[in-house]
Amino acid sequence: MRAAAGFTGRANSTLTCGDPGMPVPDALRAAQGFAREHGIKPTAHVVNGSPPESAIESAGWRIDLDHPGGAESLVMTGPLEKFAEGEAESRDLPGWWELTAGPEVSAAQRHVLGSGDGVCFASITAGDTVIAAVRGAVVEDVLHVARLAVRPSHRRQGLARRLMGELAGWGLAQGATTCALQVAEHNEPAIRLYEELGCTEHHRYRYWIPAGS
CATH class of the missing domain: 3.40.630.30 (Gcn5-related N-acetyltransferase (GNAT))
Structure with a gap:
């Protein structure tokens, strides 16, 4: 979980790259609490097609189509x-x-x-x-x-x-x-x-x- 007063998406998001050690909905609620604590928008940084992506979608989250840098990025x-x-x-x-x-x-x-x-x-x-x-x-x-x-x-x-x-x-x-x-x-x-x-x-x-x- 990363927070930097809103500067860049990566520095103000929760990186999802494996098993969080708890049910994904619980992990996402923790991410939302972290975001509230630091005054940033709750955001998950998700690799396309990764195992966490479908679980995050099933938990009721959606792609941020209004993200300033665009909805999708290449590495x-x-x-x-x-x-x-x-x-x-x-x-x-x-x-x-x-x-x-x-x-x-x-x-x-x-x-x-x-x-x-x-x-x-x-x-x-x-x-x-x-x-x-x-x-x-x-x-x-x-x-x-x-x-x-x-x-x-x-x-x-x-x-x-x-x-x-x-x-x-x-x-x-x-x-x-x-x-x-x-x-x-x-x-x-x-x-x-x-x-x-x-x-x-x-x-x-x-x-x-x-x-x-």
């Missing part, structure tokens, strides 16, 4: 050596946060994106302006990629591809061999980019909420 993985080029420098710049999190950065955003060891704040700048940014975090041998963003005025210039290559180089230097990332199913340009980099779909997940929500 994609791929070998870093296929697209690594250069090595990103980690720079905790104000412009990095403004581009990836917004003009007013909350404590929750800083915690979700900045906590932990092995985190890289990679960016491309033009003068004093951050025009492209991405976050990477290495856990064991996996580079987790998130918050890839390019300013609208600088899109279609290959910056996302360049930044991913540099982040992959950084990940290799940290001992990672594989990348993992999440992308909304409707974000077709991003999916095409990741496929061109050698990433393939590993699984999909959806957010479920109580039917009366």
